[in-house]
Amino acid sequence: MALYREKDIFERRGAANEAKRALLERFKARPAENDPQVLARKAERQAILDAREKRAIEKEKLRKEREALEAAERARREAAEAEQRRIEEERLAAEAKIREQQEIERVALELAEEAERKAKRDARYAARKQRKRGGRTS
Template sequence: MAVYREKDFHERRNAANDAKKALLDKFKARPAADDPQVLARQAERKAILEARALREAEKERLKQERLAREAKERAEREAIEAEARRIAEEAARDEARLREAEENERIARVLADEAERKAKRDARYAARKARVGRQPPKPFV
């Protein structure tokens, strides 16, 4: 079985220096900005970005068209609902006027019947008084 051995200070320092050196070598090995591979990669990225911008513009245009269509449909639906509401309110007003007219007619009939009954009662009373031959008492003046 292997025994674990901790690294001492010198080994750790050498490992850090090696890592720094590897990073520096990697940076130095990077191709220059005018390298054909770098230019090709930049052109490819540019093409991807342009295609993305076109897709986003198309998506935005479709979204605006959809929003405009929905707004138009909503406006049409609201106009239809407003017209239906206006017609319903007009019908309700007509029905209320009709009920009011019927109620007024009923009240007028009741009042006419009441007046007719009162007139018959007064006629009977006057006839009874005439048969008896008695005059009603005179009011005090």
């Protein structure tokens, strides 16, 4: 069984100093700004950024084209629907006009039939009256 030994302050300070020293050495070992490897990496990163920007521009252009096509299609569909509604309204108006004309004709026919029935009734009434008068005067 291993015993856990807590580090004292001197060991912790020594470890921190060692870490700082290693970090400083790593920083000093870094190549200079004009080193060919650094310049190559910088150029590579710039090329990646440029390519990413070009892709973003192309993607935006494609999105705008797609939106324009969708808007044109939506406008065409709405115009077709409006035309269809107009045609349907005209058809309904024509049907309503035909029904109204038929109703007028039906009412006129009923009035004519009623007037004919009334004329026949009046003729029968007048004939009956004539027969009654004829019988009294004889």
